[in-house]
Structure formats: C-alpha cells, structure tokens
Amino acid sequence: LFAKGCLGTCWYGKYHYLEPWAGCGHDCPYCYARFRSPVTNKLKEFGTTFTSPKPLYPEQELLERIAAGANSGEISILKLCRYTYIFTPEFVKSGLAFKILEILAASKVGRIIITTKGLPDKKIVDLISANPKNFSYNAAARPPDKVVMERGLTPLAARLGAAAAISAAGVQTTIHMDPFVAGFDDADGALEPFLDLLQSLRLNRVMFSYLLFSKGIMDTMRAA
Helix, strand or coil, X not given: CEEECCCCCCCCCCCEEECCEECCCCCCCCCCHHHCHHHHHHHHHHCCCCCCCEECCCHHHHHHHHHHHHCCCCCCEEEECCCCCCCCHHHHHHCHHHHHHHHHHCCCCCEEEEEECCCCCHHHHHHHHCCCCCEEEEEECCCCCCCXXXXXXXXXXXXXXXXXXXXXXXXXXXXXXXXXXXXXXXXXXXXXXXXXXXXXXXXXXXXXXXXXXXXXHHHHHHHC
C-alpha cells in the first residue's frame, strides 16, 4: 500500500509511493508496471488481469489504512503512483479516487505528487485546486501522432484542459512527456505544434522521460 521511494534515485528515502490497487485500465503498450513481480504476484493472488484493476483491500478498510499511513508522521512526500494511476476511470467514476485524495489533502503528508495519464473529474479538480500547497500535478501526455499507441486513454484535449485548470489555481503543474519515443515524438511536425498548444494553455513547465524497453514491452509494442 505504501512503499519507500526507489533505490538509486536522488530522492531515495525522502518520499513514498501509494499503490491503492493492482492493475490499470489504460492498457498502454509501453507500460513497465505490468511486468514487475509485485504487480504480477498481486494480480495472480486476486485472480484478475492487469487491465481489470482491483483495490488491495475492501473500500472501507482501504480508506482506513490510507488514513492511518498518511497520518503516521512518517511520510512527508507522497507520490501517486508507481505501478498504477490514481485516476483509473473505474475508480474516478465510483468516487473512490476522490475519497483517497480527500483523506490525503487533510492528512499530515506535506506534499502529494500526482503523475497521471488519467482524467480527473470536476470534483477532483476542485479539490486539488483548493489545496495548491498540498499538491503537485504532472499530466503525462505525448504529442499526437498518426501512430496511436494508447487506445485506453481519454482524449488529450480533456486531459490538458484539466491540467490547465489546476495550473491556473496555483498548483505546480508539469506536462510530463512520458514516454518520449525517439522517431515519433521528436519529429518537428509532432513536437512543435504540441509545444505551441501547451503554451496557449499556459502550461509552460515541461519535462520528458525516454521510453525504457524490455522484452515484454517490445512484445506489446509490436502488437500495438
């Protein structure tokens, strides 16, 4: 449910991850999480697949465990999430994602860093916007291209619109081009219009990460 930040990073020991469920409905072909043993073991235990995420505990117990961890005094910076997305559509629609963020916003956690390809609903946007000192928001997005790999995502315009609204409320907001795929995303015809779009939305903080390949990812990329 809570795990310390990864070994080998400059932030090691300074932050924790929160993983409220196993799996992710976005089904991106370059996803590394589906091949990691903590994920595959949990999916096997639950008898589900990666694209049919399941909370780690029944809802009430999950919320109580999150509240206890967030108020333990041991977590100052919390990242959502390493292996999944807090805005998994099923849990945004059910209200579970909002309940988790509401608990975190009122907790002892000093900073909640959200990195997501998902789409928060208006209730979540309003919660984040009302707590600019508590949240940092990283909207993961790639330049639109003729090769569409992420078939499970909501439209880019809606995701950027949510990021723009959150940024306008004073929340530190970053567009995270993740993964940045050489040969696709660095073409002038794709990248320059995308950066112009971000500028028009006043989304002026951008970072990128290159795609990390593994054998499993090569297989799913070829299939896509």
